[in-house]
Amino acid sequence: MRKVKSLSDDGVVDVVRKWFSSLIASPPRLLVLGFAMIILLGAGLLMLPFSHTQDSAPRFIDALFTATSATCVTGLVVVDTGTYWTTAGQLIILTMIQVGGLGFMTMATLFAIILKRRISLKERLVLQESLNQTSIEGIIRLVRKVVVYALTIELVGAILFTARFLFDMPVGEAMYKGAFHAVSFFNNAGFDIMGDYRSLVDYVGDPLVNIVTMLLIILGGLGFVVLSDLVDFRNMKRKLSLHSKVVLSMSGILIVTGAALILIFEYTNGKTFAPLGFGEKLLAAFMQSVSPRTAGVNSVDIAGLRQATQFIIIILMFIGASPGSTGGGIKTTTFTALVGAVVAMVRGKEDVVLFKMRLAQERVYKALTVTLFAFGLVIVATMILSTTEDHQFLMILFEVTSAFGTVGLSMGLTGDLTVAGKIIIILMMFMGRLGPLTLTYALGRKQGRALYRHAEGKIIIG
Template sequence: MLLVLSRDACSIGIRKAKSLSANGGFALFRKLFGLIVASPPRVLVLGFAAIVLSGASLLMMPFAHTKSAAPQFIDTLFTATSATCVTGLIVEDTGTYWTTAGQWIILAMIQVGGLGFMTMATLFAIVLKRRISLRERLVLQEAFNQTSIEGIIRLVRKVVIYALTIELSGALLFTSRFMFDMPFGKAVHYGVFHAVSFFNNAGFDIMGNYRSLTEYVGDPVINIVTMLLIVLGGLGFVVLADLVDIRNPKRKLSLHSKVVLSMTSILIVVGAAVIFIFEYTNPGTLGPLPFGQKVLAAFTQSVSPRTAGVNTVDLASLRQATEFFMVILMFIGASPGSTGGGIKTTTFTALIGAVIAMIRGKEDIVLFKNRLAQERVHKALTVTLFAFGIVILATMILSTTENAAFLKILFEVTSAFGTVGLTLGLTAHLTLAGKIIIIIMMFIGRLGPLTLTYALGPRKERQLYRNAEGKIIIG
């Protein structure tokens, strides 16, 4: 009886659905249902949003903060977004406002946000020996920005192994150094927190009073370990896997790895040289330091804007030329498939290659004796213009809501979009509207503008025809 009723109900439902389809109502239902049965980009967006909201709720708990009064939800939402999107911008000092429990909650969000929640979910599935579905593999492909799902589970295993190995090594080195300045238990806590934060390019620190690593400006151990963690986290796990496999004489570095390694090296060296020259005589930054410490600080501040958010000098005392140059470094960011943000080093390389090819009158863009497909160039141009437009729009809005200098606002917005975490002192004084804008920028920067576009926009439809070719004058 119930089975008959169920079949009848299904038949009636199908007829009603067809009727609604004819009137356009069923199309609306399918669109709403599509938000639940989501495409890979939508899964990433919803997943990160769920982590942010969960983290913000936990930070509201009395055990998470040191004050008697509960923090405002907008502040915990800001902190949770900054941690999950591995940015590092803070409205409350991490070392003094949050308890040890609160700091571990922030660290957990940094780890999940840096490696990606799908990576962590896949890890649990592997441990429980559960089969990874095709849809989950497609989401992982989107998360790691891969061109296919082939070998995606092997990549996840490598990601987890490499990340934990590097973080553990960094934690041991940091702990051994901090032991000279604090008790062993506190040194371990500081070592683990900063190793995880810096490898994930988050930029959170628990030194207290917003001072970051300024008291270690001349310390070679702290600076070198910090730079290594930031660079390794910013190269991308595909490049790390390539570097590990290079020990096999039959394996060679891929074009992607060659581009990432070369552009990363160029940006670090050029960035250090520019900062060293501009700040050499600045009494508020490099001026009072010995020559060796000047070089060390210049390299640290060249690496940090590549989405890490660590500073060993007072950023508010930088010259405007240096501040603007750091905006450029933050906009470029790290590399694809890494824990960092920005438009990515490969995107910047493709654009530079296109400019050089045009100047030389060449039709093809050649990198390391490999021709770059026009589709890659078009995507690089799209990502750059999209990112540039978002940064400009957010800067214009904040220029009306915040009482601050234009360069300081541009610096803050670019830092949020590049998931960097550096600030010239504006973050703690943001209005409610300003905090919301920066939260949105951090979210866009972590997921990428194209991912959000694919997630929120209509599905790509097959083009049935092409229009006639036209010509316009360029330049």
């Protein structure tokens, strides 16, 4: 007799295959799935006996929180990285930071290049989405630059850190901590292994540690397209693009303005700046201004800052780094487009003009969409945590914004989060790393071009 296929045979395989094919049909969905798989794999590895120093394995929610924070290069931690995890566990976290910072597709493409395997069109499209590029032209060349720039900067940072740490610890420990912090800070992760959640508090007045840290954070947050432009500009091969000009100018404005305001508000604060000399105060002010650009490194007690300073940091965290970088937030270019639109409206101009170049209206709409999506996510998460967590509103808003901006700064709430609170922060870190628009495109159904336009109507604004 002929065997009749049942649903449990080839039919099920076909259904699963079709479902999986539709799941990874678009670059945004593949990015979401890829980051989720890395996080789950990392959480599983962190629960193994060789990863932690405790007699019993960590709770899955804590391992998942740590893995998400590392892969999404955030830096929020529920346990102290330097004492809770073994060297093997710290190396697992460091690997997730590197993969999460550069992007898993960038790492996969690197291995494909090494193995001389052809990069398919679909893989190029995913790379385009991952690196936030407008086209696939030159995308493989950009990947090579990304890897070379990242490894070179991290190596130089590791050497400088090691040279400084040799005065405080044995050679092996100095080299290990130098390499760990160079990778963590360049990728804007904010993880540190100094112990007891201290970050760089012990080095608040150290010029070398502070300057190297800030340079690593800034270089990681500018974006690889800007770094490539700067290298070519130095070689006199080309002029800076509009994108690079906007990123560099807005980054400089935010850093200097933030540092000036923080210095003013904290100058006489006995819990932070008052005991420091003027030079140390300047270093601390610039560090606390650079770090909220998604790095999560602090040289003073964040909980001891005045509320005005904490609110400034919230604003800086929400803006974040630049597109195509290792950082999060709505991005400097988005903020610049919004400011440009406001200036144009106030002046009665129709176009947004930046550096004598007109910005397409579509870009302004996208900037507005990203900002409203991000603002909505932060509001909803803050409202939920205000219900689940028994803490001050500003502390909760600070934590949520830090998670969304993949910053990692905290006023002390992370360790006290309930399970529900940890889940919300995990989701915020995940959405902040991928970006609200990427998630929307991944979860939504692709719409075709409209065949008609509605009649124009008018409403009163303002």
